[in-house]
Amino acid sequence: MDDFNSSVCVAKNKRATLERIEKYISSVYFTDCNLRGRLFKERLPIENIYYRACPLAACSDDSSSLVPSTYDDVKDDSKFEKISIGFQMHKTWSAHWIRLEVTIPEKWINEEVHLFFDCGGEALLWENGQPVQGLSGAEYQDRKNYVLLKKGVKATETQLRRTLYIQVSCTGMFGAGAKMMIAPPETDRTCTLQQAELVVVDRAVRDLILDLEVFHDMAKHLPEQSHRGFQALYLANQIVNRSIQPAVESSLVQCHLKAAEFFAERNGESQLTLYAAGHCHIDTAWLWRYKETVKKCARSWSSVLQLMEDYPELVFACSQAQQFEWVKEFYPDIFSRIQHMKERFVPVGGTWVEMDGNIPSGESFVRQFLYGQRFFEENFGAICNVFWLPDTFGYSAQLPQICKLSGVDFFLTQKISWNLVNKFPHHTFWWEGIDGSRMVTHFPPGDSYGMEGKVEELLKTSQNCLDKGRVREAVYLFGFGDGGGGPTADMIERLRRMQDNDGIPRVKFASPYAFFDNYRTESKTSQLCTWRGELYLELHQGTFTTHANVKRSNRKCEFALRNAETISSWNMLTRGHLEYPQSELNKAWKKLLLNQFHDVLPGTSIQTVYEDVHQYYKEIADSCNDVIERALAALLTGGQSENVYAVNTLSWTRREVVTLPNGENRVSTSQTLLDGSTVALAEAPSFGYAVIDGRTQHSQSVAASQNESGEITVENGILRAIIDAGGRVVSLKVKAASS
Numbered sequence: 047m048d049d050f051n052s053s054v055c056v057a058k059n060k061r062a063t064l065e066r067i068e069k070y071i072s073s074v075y076f077t078d079c080n081l082r083g084r085l086f087k088e089r090l091p092i093e094n095i096y097y098r099a100c101p102l103a104a105c106s107d108d109s110s111s112l113v114p115s116t117y118d119d120v121k122d123d124s125k126f127e128k129i130s131i132g133f134q135m136h137k138t139w140s141a142h143w144i145r146l147e148v149t150i151p152e153k154w155i156n157e158e159v160h161l162f163f164d165c166g167g168e169a170l171l172w173e174n175g176q177p178v179q180g181l182s183g184a185e186y187q188d189r190k191n192y193v194l195l196k197k198g199v200k201a202t203e204t205q206l207r208r209t210l211y212i213q214v215s216c217t218g219m220f221g222a223g224a225k226m227m228i229a230p231p232e233t234d235r236t237c238t239l240q241q242a243e244l245v246v247v248d249r250a251v252r253d254l255i256l257d258l259e260v261f262h263d264m265a266k267h268l269p270e271q272s273h274r275g276f277q278a279l280y281l282a283n284q285i286v287n288r289s290i291q292p293a294v295e296s297s298l299v300q301c302h303l304k305a306a307e308f309f310a311e312r313n314g315e316s317q318l319t320l321y322a323a324g325h326c327h328i329d330t331a332w333l334w335r336y337k338e339t340v341k342k343c344a345r346s347w348s349s350v351l352q353l354m355e356d357y358p359e360l361v362f363a364c365s366q367a368q369q370f371e372w373v374k375e376f377y378p379d380i381f382s383r384i385q386h387m388k389e390r391f392v393p394v395g396g397t398w399v400e401m402d403g404n405i406p407s408g409e410s411f412v413r414q415f416l417y418g419q420r421f422f423e424e425n426f427g428a429i430c431n432v433f434w435l436p437d438t439f440g441y442s443a444q445l446p447q448i449c450k451l452s453g454v455d456f457f458l459t460q461k462i463s464w465n466l467v468n469k470f471p472h473h474t475f476w477w478e479g480i481d482g483s484r485m486v487t488h489f490p491p492g493d494s495y496g497m498e499g500k501v502e503e504l505l506k507t508s509q510n511c512l513d514k515g516r517v518r519e520a521v522y523l524f525g526f527g528d529g530g531g532g533p534t535a536d537m538i539e540r541l542r543r544m545q546d547n548d549g550i551p552r553v554k555f556a557s558p559y560a561f562f563d564n565y566r567t568e569s570k571t572s573q574l575c576t577w578r579g580e581l582y583l584e585l586h587q588g589t590f591t592t593h594a595n596v597k598r599s600n601r602k603c604e605f606a607l608r609n610a611e612t613i614s615s616w617n618m619l620t621r622g623h624l625e626y627p628q629s630e631l632n633k634a635w636k637k638l639l640l641n642q643f644h645d646v647l648p649g650t651s652i653q654t655v656y657e658d659v660h661q662y663y664k665e666i667a668d669s670c671n672d673v674i675e676r677a678l679a680a681l682l683t684g685g686q687s688e689n690v691y692a693v694n695t696l697s698w699t700r701r702e703v704v705t706l707p708n709g710e711n712r713v714s715t716s717q718t719l720l721d722g723s724t725v726a727l728a729e730a731p732s733f734g735y736a737v738i739d740g741r742t743q744h745s746q747s748v749a750a751s752q753n754e755s756g757e758i759t760v761e762n763g764i765l766r767a768i769i770d771a772g773g774r775v776v777s778l779k780v781k782a783a784s785s
Contacts, residue, residue, distance in 0.1 A: 096146075169214045
């Protein structure tokens with residue numbers, strides 16, 4: 047091994063050599079003799095496994111309660127029963143607890159020991175009363191292991207004998223769709239305990255597998271004419287030749303050191319720099335309900351915090367104040383750790399949720415920032431300067447103005463890359479709104495917020511960039527997303543190897559703020575092009591109409607909240623009878639903003655989500671009605687008046703037909719309709735109120751006549767309508783135009 051290049055290394059055929067390397071590290075083929083098959087040195091099944099169903103009623107599949115079960119619910123519980131591999135848990139969305147009594151053999155005291163656990167669903171592991179890491183089972187291979195002992199760190203007696211608690215959710219990472227992901231969920235999903243064992247991991251083998259993954263992908267994806275691609279191919283083939291012999295750790299280490307020399311060959315100054323930030327896009331609701339998202343946040347974010355202990359370079363970008371607030375309320379230990387790591391666990395976005403970008407009112411957009419920025423400032427000491435909306439179905443032209451007024455200078459999304467017809471012409475540019483407000487906007491050229499630390503992704507990001515010559519940097523977001531998960535150790539390890547590796551873009555672990563800091567000077571931004579107006583997504587147009595009742599309820603609640611705030615303000619300013627109901631209105635606004643999430647308001651979630659959504663709309667309406675009734679009772683002469691009032695919360699005088707309260711007959715000019723309701727003509731000044739006293743008259747009298755053929759003519763000073771004997775309107779004219 048002193049002369050690494052002395053071995054015979056003839057690669058006559060690129061495809062055959064690539065195939066050889068691929069099979070050598072495959073987890074599917076030839077694991078009886080390849081390198082992957084040597085990854086686990088020893089295994090030991092865990093014998094002491096115990097189970098109990100979740101003790102909280104809120105954990106049932108049909109409960110809408112957001113309250114998750116935690117360690118405190120089961121720590122002193124005697125109702126655990128012993129189970130074994132093959133045990134099944136039912137039903138969809140239900141919660142369960144498993145306890146593992148772990149004893150690590152003393153002969154493994156200096157080894158790297160992992161727990162491997164697969165329950166067929168999603169899970170959160172607790173140790174010493176703390177949530178420490180999420181675990182993903184069944185078809186998701188990204189995170190089934192938890193490190194119990196690290197190589198070379200001598201274990202204590204306490205570390206060798208441990209009790210672990212695992213909270214299981216009977217659902218997959220992407221819900222429980224029957225036969226396909228976006229199908230209606232199964233009603234009786236089964237999660238089966240498939241694995242619970244201790245495993246000794248060979249770190250030298252793992253390091254070499256990761257080396258070969260990068261070599262293989264460089265050789266495969268760099269241009270055919272690239273010298274660097276063939277250098278990677280030949281070195282990888284040499285490593286296979288050297289390491290394929292009976293396992294000797296020293297030879298594996300030397301192969302890894304040779305790979306490190308290759309990765310240390312630096313890039314030229316002209317290479318694109320990718321600002322790599324971990325990310326975990328969690329849909330606040332989609333193929334699962336709000337209550338499941340609470341647990342998804344805990345599983346994903348605890349895993350990120352665990353990774354940060356081993357990878358000090360990892361920076362993680364995280365949005366949505368609502369999700370932070372849930373974690374703060376239900377998992378305070380995780381939230382406290384996030385606050386402690388706020389320089390690396392970086393809040394972005396500034397909004398309450400990642401909302402729909404088209405349907406909410408302008409006031410709702412403002413409130414998204416008001417409540418979001420307030421939360422981040424109160425809990426992290428600063429507002430967010432980057433608007434973060436990577437998965438929304440289009441963006442209103444009013445957003446740049448609202449962003450700038452909310453203290454936000456930059457915007458990031460990637461969704462416009464989904465356009466069906468027209469490819470958007472830029473990745474880094476000025477976005478200008480309807481009032482002329484501008485913000486530097488970036489679309490990660492890799493067209494994804496869920497990269498996996500692969501060579502192919504880095505090359506695509508560089509090649510796909512549409513602003514070559516104007517920019518020298520781009521954002522690269524890595525980590526499993528949509529259903530949660532986040533970055534993994536393997537992703538970070540691969541990116542470590544590619545930080546400054548000749549032939550591929552540079553990688554710099556950094557936050558999105560560091561990227562946008564490059565665009566604070568005129569010398570940089572003057573080179574950027576400008577896009578004016580709406581960022582329209584040429585896809586998912588059905589989101590403008592689907593679940594129309596949800597959209598109607600959203601608008602009615604927006605109106606109700608405005609009325610409640612306006613009337614409460616009048617009362618406080620003019621009468622001072624009641625304290626302003628800030629707490630009630632805050633709760634109502636937060637529910638409305640939550641329901642404006644980009645997979646809820648557009649109508650793209652499963653049916654059970656909308657059961658929760660409509661319940662929230664009802665609670666908002668009830669709360670607003672209660673606030674309005676209390677304020678009016680105090681405002682209108684202390685509720686002692688015998689009069690009936692018309693209240694106008696708009697900024698112009700209104701003269702309209704109004705429906706009177708049930709049983710009201712004190713207005714002399716009222717009229718009873720066929721449905722039994724009573725209406726009257728009322729007039730009220732802008733931002734004011736007036737008594738409905740019957741003195742308000744129609745400005746145009748109404749006349750009706752019938753001719754011999756049975757046609758009825760109805761007219762006033764403006765309109766003339768003719769209705770035939772069958773009840774059909776056969777003519778409707780504006781009299782001024784028809785005269």
